[in-house]
Amino acid sequence: MAQPRSSQISLLDTPYYHCVSRCVRRSFLCGIDNYSGQSYEHRRGWVEKRLLFLSSVFAIDLCAYAVMSNHVHVVLHVDVKQTQVWSDYDVVQRWHRLHKGTLLTQMFARGDTIGRGQRLTLDNTITEYRRRLHDISWLMRNLNEYIARRANKEDECTGRFWEGRFKSQALLDEAALLSCMAYVDLNPIRTKIAKTPETSKHTSIKKRLESIKQNTPTHSLMPFVGNERQHMPKGIAFSLKDYCELVDITGKIIRHDKAGHIDHQAQPILQRLGISDEQWLTLTTEFEKHFCYAAGAEQLMNQFKEHTGHQRIRGIGKAKTLLRCA
Template structure:
């Protein structure tokens, strides 16, 4: 087939082309399409040029190891980026209540999956999540716990409000007594792809039913970027939490509705700044703790004590209060466009990352543009390889300019 393709193109070039000299002084035919040929035995173009030098997207399995604890930034957008979670100019309707749906699903999923929810932001046509898979936690659950959690995610029975009912012994035995199915479900409970699959499926079905529509609600494939070092995790979490401010949907963290930052603030202040009857959980008990307390935390999975989240393991080396302070300062730089002095309390954080305040603000503002598949210090990304093909991951030139390697 390839030979036929080359012969066909050669014949077309032979008829339409004109003779010229290449850099080596050899006769070359340049056709109207600009393809060069060095005689019939030598082809001077690469096949990648036929497809615009665009590399195919890597398979998830080539980036994420299901048996490895990994942190990922995931984004899912509605079809054609329509505003199906907010004010839709096409229909003239407001769909803000769908943001409440998503947040309630996130709260429920955090209780059932072996995945830590680090950060989230729900906007009018897409949402951001920062998730940490925890196969080490799932391994600690016995067969009954695995079956129970799965049946709370995919229940056989629901109450009148559509909430899952606790599984019966018969339903539990249907999973516990089938080793193959049990192993499959155990793997799914720490799989970010299954989290996204069930979340998007629930939202899409509910929205289509409400709109009396059929077909796709979300774009084909969600985007996932693997975060491989602490600088990437901090920059990405900040980027996600400040998305409403960056999009001019809010002016402060407290006003950034449907974000993890707002929930963390409410956990400190004791509730929402305004009266709310949306039925949401206005605290951060379902979110991953911020600080990794090396003195208090026991090594290992550190399972959740409350049952409202996967584990008690934090994701940063400083406190929640300091993280919110960093968010507030960064938000002021993004909103005002007038970089000011970095507070003394934040200077050690940026110094540890080896970043200037201006570099930090650019990383947070343009995180989604700067990183595509893997995010981190260029030195760490260069040392990282895809699982199946051992390919290196691309780092943009701008990232190399911003972040010193090493």
């Protein structure tokens, strides 16, 4: 039975979430349809471009993404504080980049005079827009509806393009966040779409590697800001170099016939995460298999269960073995 979104997202527990949208039709979202031979590869660019655009509108940061043949992975960071510092004008302008808004918000954006009676209605509307701009469901809706309409138009058909709802997993600690990001970034490697991270088209790891090569920051992705320290800037508390090396090494050992081993170069970041080589390999190849609505240390998963009203959450047993100190 489908769970209400309120039981899957708890900003009290974590701002980080892994979301997956899957295509419901036999025809592909992207890639080449083996049945008809038709290529939909160009649609990967649609999805990536839309994702990067939405991250510039919403107070939701893009940590990782991978556009696959019939599904899309994203790892998101919800920044509620950012919406609180936006002015009313900022909120309206951002919302109008996505939707027409109302007659009152259009008048406000133009600088027209707003009457007292109209102001109360306008304030309520802006409050709702402010809430929506940090709502994962609204971001995913603006991604999926846009792609569905465009794909249906190209396919000259109507009807549902995506499964009814996107899947959401709360990432409750650093180990869950980093392993899920690596899981997402390595999707093309596991499915043999690409051989190396730098050739994995339409993924966040490729975009990050390009930024390193060009020595330019990736403003569209949440940055890695190094280890915890005073006056910590906003970002993921690890080194980008460490993460890219870890993804590269992990990608080299993903094999169907052997469990493999992690190269010694990866040990510092794994030690900081508090997980062993074997645990890391399992997490980065089977993340969705072992966790449903949330992933993290056992104590954090129990807190999430309490805050979201779940009687039980699948994966707590695995959390004891995969997301514990090695």
